[in-house]
Amino acid sequence: MNPSFSFPFEPYDIQKKFMNELYFTIEYRKLGVFESPTGTGKSLSICCGALQWLKDTNLKVVEELRKEINQLKLELSTTIGADDWLQEEYEKLKKNQLLVSLQLKLDKIKQREEKFTELKKRVNIQKKSLNKIEHHFPKRDKPNEVDKSNEAGDVKDCDEKENIEDQDLIVEECQNKDDESDSEETCLDDENDSNTKIYISSRTHSQLSQFVGEIKRTVFSNSTRVVTLASRQHYCINPDVTKLKNVNLINERCLDMQKSKTKSTSVGEEGKVLKKTKTSSCNACPYYNLNNITKLKEQLLVDIMDMEDIVKTGKQLKACPYYASRMALDDAEVVLISHAGIVSSGARSGISLKLQDNILILDEAHGLTAALENAHCAPVSAKQLCSVKTFLEFYINKYQARLSSRNLLQLNQVNFVVGKLLGLVQSKTANDKTGDATIFSLEDFVIKAEIDHLHLRPLVEFCRSTRLAPKLHGFSMRYSQQALEEENKKVEVKKASFKEFLSNMSKKKNQDEVLGDLHKSEIKASNQTNSVPTESSAGSGLYAVLDFLEMLCGRSADGRVLARPGDGGMLKYLLLNVAEHFAQVVQQCRSVIVAGGTMEPVAEFKALLTNNSLEVDRVNVVKCEHVVPPGNVLGVCLSKGPSNIQLNFSYEYRASKDLLNEVGRVLRNVCSIVPDGVVCFVPSYSYEQMLFEHLTSTKVIESISKKKKIFREPKSASEVDQVLHKYAAAIKNKESSDLNGALLLSVVGGKLSEGLNFSDDLGRCVMVLGMPYPNVKSPELQEKMNYLNKSTPGAGSVYYENLCMKAVNQCIGRAVRHANDYACVLLVDERYSRPQTVAALPSFVQKSLKTNCTFGQTIGSIAKFFARHKEKK
Structure with missing residues (x-):
């Protein structure tokens, strides 16, 4: 069985390998560890491979059902008289029952397809009518604003009345748990759905939005139902609720408003409304409207939307995006969710996530262990x-x-x-x-x-x-x-x-x-x-x-x-042991795949998937090469500086003036010969501050500024985009400023070390100063290492080493983002030349890596590397 994949363009060989391995891992109910370097089209390969399997499987299920139904009909019509008529009737009865159940399954699949076709037509009509209304009545929201102000007045009046006796603040006797659950499930469909689902999880919601974009590029975009799940904190569009900021308070306030709405009418035995109470105008959420929510649910199933699109459409339709996405969950084929929503059992049960016999793909899995630890901390x-x-x-x-x-x-x-x-x-x-x-x-x-x-x-x-x-x-x-x-x-x-x-x-x-x-x-x-x-x-x-x-x-x-x-x-x-909790997820799913740019150490992910058991045969480890040719990457481990000083940035040496002076000389020379963008990662914000102050006082910053414009990673997340735009503009406009590019001082594990793209001229050289080991004196880290050492001697040291190298590999992955890209990776510390450290680096860097280099060798290699690529240009 060789599946054919529909790809938006001619895929690379490694993309074909990735999709094939993914397809068979899911088909044979295996677990997978997939490594595909950043820039090799991993997200698109995941979408095409998994969706191709889903479509093929759905077709195969229908074919098998039809074959079984026809076979049973044939057997029933050609029954030969047996000696034991009672046994014959019993067999016939069993076959008839099986035939009815199989026919029912087939009918359900047909009905689902027909329902989706009708849904598309209905949504298209709704969108056309909505566009007409907005065109002719662009300011229609004004009356609602008046209503809202009236409602606000009502709320204020209600609150004033409640303040008299503080009745809303008094703790009452415990209510039945059934009442609590009713409020959560009001909007949910009770039908049991047998759809096979693919859950795709990533670290952040912006990374999930990238998957939405990739699915839109594929041939499956018009026939796949996709929904992105998120918390009320991300999806709530009621300003009275979102102002609470805290996610728990937002959840409670939302449930309160639901109860106000559901209890605003009392219903008689025959379902007739007997009377209305006064609470509805005080507390009910205006966006919790079942008709509008259903419209939004239908639209997000037909049109593949990311979170921003869902929120925007929710505001247009005056419908709650949170409940619309949850209502769409049963009909969805692809569900996008953050790691936090998967790793916490409370979060999974809160959104009624059904993992049984479904597929879970965790992208950016290098942070999975940390996400599990955070969820249970x-x-x-x-x-x-x-x-x-x-x-x-x-x-x-x-x-x-x-x-x-x-x-x-x-x-x-x-x-x-x-x-x-x-x-x-x-x-x-x-x-x-x-x-x-x-x-x-x-x-x-x-x-x-x-x-x-x-x-x-x-x-x-x-x-x-x-x-x-x-x-x-x-x-x-x-x-x-x-x-x-x-x-x-x-x-x-x-x-x-x-x-x-x-x-x-x-x-x-x-x-x-x-x-x-x-x-x-x-x-x-x-x-x-x-x-x-x-x-x-x-x-x-x-x-x-x-x-x-x-x-x-x-x-x-x-x-x-x-x-x-x-x-x-x-x-x-x-x-201390998170694998035990992740085992609950693995047991339920048909197949679990963890994927990332660098999945070293693989043993850690094998242990996580198998809960440290011996069932490692079930794990399929797939390593893809980089699409970039070896000649496009230069890796150098710099061990000695220009003054022949040994470069060792361990905690006791890193603040010495001799070493800081040496760093200044290295930076000045690298910025002179490397064109365009240089990104330099240092171990911490405090060290970056100390280094910058020292280089300023020794006039090195002034000297580098004559060659490149200097930028520093901001501590505030809100300023990151602004710094990145200025950095990109300085490189783009280098000719008009008489400079040869820009230098960006960043922090390992900071805001610029993960998820960002320094492709082409933005990152011609990535430098990592020192090895970013975490504080070994941290009580949490010491306890974790002691715990690991008790189970396996030496495991604590391996864990400590891996924490450092994972962070380094994330920094390296910022550069070289496509097949024609090229960059130099400069690792400044003598410890990078150790065999165990070299083995932990990405394979595409190892191929061209030069270890134990002196400063002269390094500068010569860098100069030749960029001269060769300048000639190619």
Whole structure:
């Protein structure tokens, strides 16, 4: 069986290899580790290979069903009389039942195809009518703005009435879990769908948008139903909800608005509306309209849209993109989702993701382990604990007369636990130094925190079911604002009222201290505009506490708690073995493929896919060569500088003036002979700052500026695009400025080391100064390495080495992005010449790599390399 692939152009041999291997890995239910260097059309190969398999399989299923149905019909029509008539009738009955079930499957497939054809026609008619309306009535939104203002007025009136008694803030008795789930599933189709789905996952939503663009380029664009899934935080178009910023608060507010809408009418036994309540105008979301959501769902199934398109169309149709994408999930054939949505079991169940017998392809998989660790890590800061403690005490004392005895008891228990956790991060014994961290096993931690006698799970469930976090958030915001207004009017009256207000608080604390804590919390919260919570707000803080406690409830033998006391103190749950959790995903899927530009070390991904078992035969490892010819890449490991100084950037040497001076000489010479763009990666932001200051003081920056315009990676993400545009413009307009290009100083693991494209003139040389090893004294890293060493001696050191080389390989991958591109990769550190380090570099660099080079050899090789390519041009 040799599949033929529909490609937008004549594919390279490595692309053919990639698609073939992908096809057969899925066909034979295997697991795959696919390495295809950046710039080799990996995304397009994934789309064409996987979609070709899906289309072929769908056709094969129909053919097999027809063949089986015809065979059964033939057998039933030509039954020969048997001696045992009873057995004959039984066999006939069984065959008839099988025939009916097979015919039903075939009919469903036909109906689905017919339904999709009709859907296309209907959506095209809707789009034409919508375009006509917008053409003739371009300002139609104005009446809705009036309505919205009226609604806002209604909301304000409602809020004022609710403020009288704070009824919306009171914790009620636990509701049935069924009620909670109803709100999530209101928009979802109940039909069981047997569609085979391909889930494509990547690190960021912008990378998922690239897949949308690639699918549009293929022949499958008109016949494939694609949906991009994202959280409410990304998809919500209601400004009253998005202003909350925190994803948990956004989720809770959205569910609240749904309940307001669904409960706005009471329905009789026969389904007739009996009466309407007043809540609908106060809280219902105007975008949660089933008719509009259905229209948006149909449009995103017919037209392949990325996230921006879905949000834009959602605003036009006044329909919620979040629920439209979820409603489209059952009918979709390709589902695009971020790594975070796949690796967390909570996220998967929250969006009803069905992985059973489906295909999962994880692109940019070099970050998969980190994504798994983040998904099962729960940090909570001392600021968050302090905020929760303060407002929880305030809340209990204000409403204790109105709370049921059961709820009051559980609130006091939650307050007790938060107090103990806070005490642990604030405690300073004679041996403790601020910032020193300790790692505990889960058993040791609960004993140290003095909460080992409590059942934590019921407390977490109580907080979740009563929705304490959004109530506490509303409480903290409402009374912080109130306090600020009173302070502006009458400062003295405000102080007196708060002393009176806090008179009933616990006698365990000095009243002046409590007042001081509360006053600080109020002023901090009241400075936020429009009640937007910060990371230390009571609501978002309680969510962090609950996530932390939930992890403790798991009592995993591989779980640890990091406790760092002091002013910037924190607690952090760590999971040392993430493969166990990823095994749940692998078991469900028909096939799981991890793909990336550099998949070294392969052993790490094999262990992740097989949960460290011996089932490695099921893993298909595919390594594709780069499309770039070996002569287009020059790799050099520079071991000695111009002054013959040994180049070693380990932590104890990197700040020496001799080494910094040597770096200045290397940069000055490289910038003189390399045309166009040079990107230089350094180990950290602090080292980049130190290096830049030193080169400025020694006039090296001034000297380089005569050859190239110098740019530095900004710390703010919002400034990255601006710097990149200026860098590109400096290279493009080099002739008018008498310069030969630009130099960009970047940071390994920073904003420019992943996902960016320095092709052609933008990246003729990529330099990496030093080896970016993480801080080996980090308690988290030490614990992880010790854990690995216990299972396999030496595994901790291998893990540490791999962390460094993964970061280096991501930097190298920024250059050489297509077959005709060429670039020099300059690795400045004597340690790059070690055999184990060379083996961890990308194969396309290894082919031309020169190790243990002196400065003279290096400069000569670089000069010849660019002279040769200048002649070719």
